[in-house]
Amino acid sequence: MAEWMNISTLKETISGSSAAEITASYLETIGKSGINGYTYVFDGALERAKSIDKDGHGGMLAGVPIAIKDSISTKGMPTTCGSKILEGYVAPYDAHVIERLKVAGAVILGKTNMDEFAMGTSTESSAYGTTLNPWDPKRVPGGSSGGSAAVVAAGETPLSLGSDTGGSVRCPAAFCGVVGFKPSYGAVSRYGLVSYANSLEQIGPIATSVEDIAVLMDVIGGYDSRDSTSIDKEIRYQDALVDDVAGLNIGVPTEYFGEGIDAGVEKSVWDAIHMYEDMGATWTQVSMPHTKYALAAYYVIAMSEASSNLARFDGTRYGPRVDGENWHVMASRTRASCFGKEVQRRILLGTYALSAGYHDKYYLKALKVRTLVKQDFDRALSQVDVLMAPTMPTPAFKIGEKIDDPLSLYLSDVNTVPINLAGVPSISVPCGQVDGLPVGLQIIGKHFDDSTLIRSAFAFETNTDHHTMRPAEVV
Amino acid sequence: MVYENPDGVMIGLEIHVQLNKLNTKMFCGCSTQYHNAGPNTHVCPVCLGLPGSLPVINKRAVEYAIRIGLALNCDIVEQTQFHRKNYYYPDLPKGFQTTQYDFPIASGGKVVIEGEDGEHVVRITRAHMEEDPGRLMHIGSIEKSKGTLIDYNRSGMGLIEIVSEPDMRSPKEARRFLDKLRNIMEYLDVFDSDLEGAMKVDANVSIMGGDRTEVKNISSHKGAERALLYEIMRQKNLLRRGGNVVMETRHFDEARGVTISMRTKEEEHDYRYFPEPDLVPMRVADWAPSIYEALPELPDAKRERFVSQYDMADMHAKALTSDIRVADFYELVAAVIDPRTAAAWVADVLKGELNYRDLNITSFTVDDIVEIIKLVVEGKITEKSGVQVIRTIMDEGGSPQDIVRQNGLLRVEDDIVTQAVSEVISENKDALSDYIAGKGKSLNYLVGQVMKKTNGRADARQAREMMLEAIDRINK
Numbered sequence: 001m002a003e004w005m006n007i008s009t010l011k012e013t014i015s016g017s018s019a020a021e022i023t024a025s026y027l028e029t030i031g032k033s034g035i036n037g038y039t040y041v042f043d044g045a046l047e048r049a050k051s052i053d054k055d056g057h058g059g060m061l062a063g064v065p066i067a068i069k070d071s072i073s074t075k076g077m078p079t080t081c082g083s084k085i086l087e088g089y090v091a092p093y094d095a096h097v098i099e100r101l102k103v104a105g106a107v108i109l110g111k112t113n114m115d116e117f118a119m120g121t122s123t124e125s126s127a128y129g130t131t132l133n134p135w136d137p138k139r140v141p142g143g144s145s146g147g148s149a150a151v152v153a154a155g156e157t158p159l160s161l162g163s164d165t166g167g168s169v170r171c172p173a174a175f176c177g178v179v180g181f182k183p184s185y186g187a188v189s190r191y192g193l194v195s196y197a198n199s200l201e202q203i204g205p206i207a208t209s210v211e212d213i214a215v216l217m218d219v220i221g222g223y224d225s226r227d228s229t230s231i232d233k234e235i236r237y238q239d240a241l242v243d244d245v246a247g248l249n250i251g252v253p254t255e256y257f258g259e260g261i262d263a264g265v266e267k268s269v270w271d272a273i274h275m276y277e278d279m280g281a282t283w284t285q286v287s288m289p290h291t292k293y294a295l296a297a298y299y300v301i302a303m304s305e306a307s308s309n310l311a312r313f314d315g316t317r318y319g320p321r322v323d324g325e326n327w328h329v330m331a332s333r334t335r336a337s338c339f340g341k342e343v344q345r346r347i348l349l350g351t352y353a354l355s356a357g358y359h360d361k362y363y364l365k366a367l368k369v370r371t372l373v374k375q376d377f378d379r380a381l382s383q384v385d386v387l388m389a390p391t392m393p394t395p396a397f398k399i400g401e402k403i404d405d406p407l408s409l410y411l412s413d414v415n416t417v418p419i420n421l422a423g424v425p426s427i428s429v430p431c432g433q434v435d436g437l438p439v440g441l442q443i444i445g446k447h448f449d450d451s452t453l454i455r456s457a458f459a460f461e462t463n464t465d466h467h468t469m470r471p472a473e474v475v
Numbered sequence: 476m477v478y479e480n481p482d483g484v485m486i487g488l489e490i491h492v493q494l495n496k497l498n499t500k501m502f503c504g505c506s507t508q509y510h511n512a513g514p515n516t517h518v519c520p521v522c523l524g525l526p527g528s529l530p531v532i533n534k535r536a537v538e539y540a541i542r543i544g545l546a547l548n549c550d551i552v553e554q555t556q557f558h559r560k561n562y563y564y565p566d567l568p569k570g571f572q573t574t575q576y577d578f579p580i581a582s583g584g585k586v587v588i589e590g591e592d593g594e595h596v597v598r599i600t601r602a603h604m605e606e607d608p609g610r611l612m613h614i615g616s617i618e619k620s621k622g623t624l625i626d627y628n629r630s631g632m633g634l635i636e637i638v639s640e641p642d643m644r645s646p647k648e649a650r651r652f653l654d655k656l657r658n659i660m661e662y663l664d665v666f667d668s669d670l671e672g673a674m675k676v677d678a679n680v681s682i683m684g685g686d687r688t689e690v691k692n693i694s695s696h697k698g699a700e701r702a703l704l705y706e707i708m709r710q711k712n713l714l715r716r717g718g719n720v721v722m723e724t725r726h727f728d729e730a731r732g733v734t735i736s737m738r739t740k741e742e743e744h745d746y747r748y749f750p751e752p753d754l755v756p757m758r759v760a761d762w763a764p765s766i767y768e769a770l771p772e773l774p775d776a777k778r779e780r781f782v783s784q785y786d787m788a789d790m791h792a793k794a795l796t797s798d799i800r801v802a803d804f805y806e807l808v809a810a811v812i813d814p815r816t817a818a819a820w821v822a823d824v825l826k827g828e829l830n831y832r833d834l835n836i837t838s839f840t841v842d843d844i845v846e847i848i849k850l851v852v853e854g855k856i857t858e859k860s861g862v863q864v865i866r867t868i869m870d871e872g873g874s875p876q877d878i879v880r881q882n883g884l885l886r887v888e889d890d891i892v893t894q895a896v897s898e899v900i901s902e903n904k905d906a907l908s909d910y911i912a913g914k915g916k917s918l919n920y921l922v923g924q925v926m927k928k929t930n931g932r933a934d935a936r937q938a939r940e941m942m943l944e945a946i947d948r949i950n951k
C-alpha cells in the first residue's frame with residue numbers, strides 16, 4: 001500500500017525514480033482497494049506518466065497523480081455524476097480545472113464516486129454503490145464528494161478534486177480525516193462542473209495537508225472567461241503558507257455549537273481554538289442569528305436550481321433512453337427510471353418551490369433569507385478575521401443509518417450550508433478524533449480573503465499532528 | 476378623416492428578430508453562418524447544453540439590443556438580467572430557454588407608422604434578449620413521420636423579442652408596423668431579413684365584446700395580414716352567432732390560411748422563471764449614450780433628408796427609404812445623375828420591375844442603371860427603350876450597350892428621319908394625295924415607309940409627327 005505522500009515528497013521521489021513508478025504504485029493500491037472510491041480508473045494514466053517522464057515536464061504538478069470527482073467533465077472519460085442517467089456519457093471536453101491540471105503536468109488516475117448529482121451527505125445515493133469510510137468500512141465517508149475524500153484517506157491518490165455545494169468537500173474531508181477546501185465563490189472556474197446548484201457551488205481540492213491544498217489551488221484557481229461568475233482577482237495561495245497567527249482574531253459562532261452536536265466533536269474543536277490561543281491568536285464569541293434559517297433556505301435554493309439544471313437529462317442527446325410513444329413520454333420514462341430517489345425528490349421539491357403561487361412563498365423567501373445570512377457573515381467578519389466551528393456536528397455515521405430519513409440527513413449539513421449561501425471560503429482540517437473517528441475543524445474567512453484562511457490552517461497544521469493521523473489499514 | 480375602427484379591433488404583436496448579423500451566437504463562440512451548412516456542424520458544449528457547460532453573454536449582442544431599443548425610442552435598463560424559462564421540448568437542449576423576464580434590456584418605446592388615418596403611433600412595451608432553440612425535422616411527412624431529427628445549429632442564436640401594445644386597429648396597420656420594424660432593423664445593420672427564420676411573429680387579437688386570442692406561427696408579413704384577417708373574421712362570426720371569444724392560443728396554418736385552437740388559458744405552461752445564476756448582471760447604463768451617438772440615420776430621418784437634399788417628391792422619398800439597400804443604391808445613382816431624374820427611375824421604374832419579379836435591389840447594378848438613364852437623358856434611346864433594357868437585364872442578363880445594339884434601340888438622328896420623310900413624300904405621290912383627300916389610313920402607309928427606310932430605328936411616333944409636319948408644309 002502506498003504511503004500518504006505530499007506533493008513535495010512526491011516530486012522528490014519522482015526525480016529519484018519516475019512518475020511512471022509513482023503512478024503504477026497508486027494504480028496497484030487502487031486495484032486492491034475495497035472501499036469503492038473510484039467509479040472509473042483511467043487506463044491511460046501510466047502512459048501519461050511515462051510521457052511526462054520522457055518530456056521532462058516542468059509543471060507545478062509534473063507527474064503528480066490526482067483523482068477527479070465524477071461531476072467534473074474530463075475529456076474522453078466517463079462523467080456520470082454517480083447517476084444512471086449519465087451511464088455511458090463520455091465528456092467530449094475538459095473542464096477548466098482539468099485543462100489547468102493537464103498543463104501543470106498532473107496525472108489523472110480516474111473519476112471518484114459521489115452522491116448522485118452531488119445530492120447527499122454520505123455517498124449512499126450513488127447509482128454505483130456506496131463508498132466505504134477507510135477509518136471504518138461500516139461508516140459513510142461523508143458526501144457528496146465521498147469518493148474523493150476516501151481515496152485520499154486510503155492512500156489511493158495523494159490529491160483529489162471535489163465540488164462543494166453545501167459542504168460536499170468539507171464534510172467528507174472531516175469524516176475521512178483529510179483536508180478539504182471550499183474556495184470563495186468565483187475563485188475557481190465552474191466551467192465543466194456538472195451543475196447541481198450553480199449559485200452555491202465551487203470546485204475544491206482535497207489533500208492530506210494544507211500545503212498541498214495551496215499548491216493545487218494555485219494550479220486550478222484564477223479567472224476564466226468561460227464562467228461569468230468567475231472573478232478576475234488573483235489569490236496567491238502558496239504565499240499564504242506562513243506559520244504565523246499572532247494577533248489573529250477568531251470568532252466562534254455560538255449557533256454552530258447548537259443542538260445535536262456530539263460532545264467529543266465539541267471538545268476537539270474547542271481544544272483547537274485553545275491551541276490557536278496558545279499560538280498567539282485571540283477568540284471571541286460571535287452571534288449569527290439567522291443560522292437557524294440557513295438550512296431551509298439552502299435546500300429551497302439548491303433544489304430550485306437543481307430542478308432546472310437537471311432538466312437537460314431527457315434521454316435525447318446522451319445517456320440511456322427508455323422509449324415511449326412520443327418524446328414527452330420517452331423523456332419522462334427515462335427520467336423516472338434513471339434518476340435515483342433522492343434526485344427525484346429534490347427535482348420535485350424544487351419544481352414546486354418555483355411554481356406559480358409558491359414561487360414567492362418559497363423561492364423568493366429563501367433568497368431573502370440568503371441575504372440575511374450573508375449579512376450575518378459580513379457583520380461577524382467585520383469584527384474578526386476568521387470564524388471557527390465544527391465542520392460536522394458528529395463524526396461519520398453508519399451506512400444505512402440516515403439514508404431513509406432525509407430530514408435528519410439534511411440536518412447534518414447545518415454547519416456547512418450557510419457558508420455556501422454567503423459565498424465565503426471555508427476549509428476543514430483534522431483536529432482530533434472521537435472513538436477512533438476523525439473530527440474536522442472548520443475555518444471560515446471573508447470573501448476572497450482565502451489567504452488568511454490558508455495561513456490560519458497552515459499554522460495549525462504546522463503546530464499540531466492531527467493531520468498525520470491515518471486510518472489503520474494505511475501504514 | 477379619423478378612422479372609426481367599427482369592430483374595435485385591437486392588435487398587439489410579438490416579433491422575434493434573429494440577430495443574424497452577429498458573428499457568434501448569444502452565449503457561446505459558435506459561428507452564426509450555419510445557413511448553408513450540414514446539421515449539427517455549428518455547435519459546441521454550450522449550445523448543445525452539455526453537462527457542465529456555462530453561458531457567457533455576447534457583448535456585441537447586448538450592444539445590438541441596445542441599438543434596437545434606442546431606435547424604437549425605448550428606455551435602456553441599467554444592467555442586464557437574464558432568467559430561465561423552464562419547459563421541456565426536444566429542440567431545447569438545456570430544458571430551459573435563457574431569456575429576460577422582469578428586466579428587459581429596453582422598454583417603453585414607440586414607432587410611428589402610416590395608419591388608416593395618417594400617422595399612427597404604436598407603443599413598444601419592451602424588447603428583450605433571448606436565445607433561439609434548435610430545429611426539428613421530421614423524417615417523411617409530419618403525419619407518417621418515422622422519427623424526428625434535431626439540428627442544433629440554430630440553438631443559441633441571439634434573438635430580440637419586441638412586444639408592442641395592442642395599438643394596431645387593422646391587419647393593414649399590423650403589416651405596416653412589421654414592414655417598418657424590419658426596415659429599422661436593416662437600417663441598424665443587426666439583421667438580414669433574407670435568411671431563413673429571421674423574423675417570426677405572434678399576434679394578440681381582440682374585437683369589441685370578446686376576449687383576446689394569441690395567434691402563433693406567423694412567418695411572414697403577408698402571412699400576418701392573412702392570419703389577422705381570418706382571425707378577426709372568425710371572432711366577428713363567433714360573436715354574431717351569440718358565442719364567446721375565449722382567451723386561447725391559436726396556431727396559424729399558413730397553407731390553409733386559418734387559425735386552429737392549440738390550448739386555452741387554463742392549459743398555459745408554468746415556466747417557473749427564476750434568475751439565471753450562471754450569468755451575473757452586466758452594467759450597461761454607460762453604454763447607451765455612445766451607442767445612441769453612433770446610431771445610423773433611420774428611415775424617417777432619411778426620408779426627410781431625401782426630400783430636402785434631392786428636392787424629390789415625398790412619395791419618391793418614401794419608396795426609396797423603405798429599404799436601406801434601395802436608399803443606398805439610389806444615393807450612388809444620384810451622385811452621377813440628376814437626383815430628381817434618378818429618383819423617378821429608381822423609385823418608379825426599377826423598383827416596380829423588381830417587385831413584379833419578386834427580386835430585390837441587389838440583383839441590379841448601379842452601373843447598369845446609370846448607363847441606361849444616361850442613354851435616355853442624352854436622347855440616344857427612348858424612355859420606352861430604357862424600360863425595355865431594364866427588363867431584358869432582369870430576365871435575360873447582358874449589358875445595356877449590348878442589349879441596345881442587338882435590339883437596334885439606338886435612336887436615329889433627326890436629319891436621317893427628315894431625309895427619309897422627304898424621300899417617301901416624293902416617291903409616293905399617290906398615297907400623299909389620298910391622305911390629303913381624306914383617306915386617313917394612307918398616313919400609316921407613309922410612316923411605315925419611313926420606318927422601312929430607317930430600318931426601324933426611327934421612333935414611330937416621332938416619324939409620324941415629322942411626316943404630318945411635312946404634309947402641312949406642302950399643303951400651305
Ligand SMILES: [Zn+2]
Binds near residue numbers: 505517520522523
Ligand atoms: Zn455553441
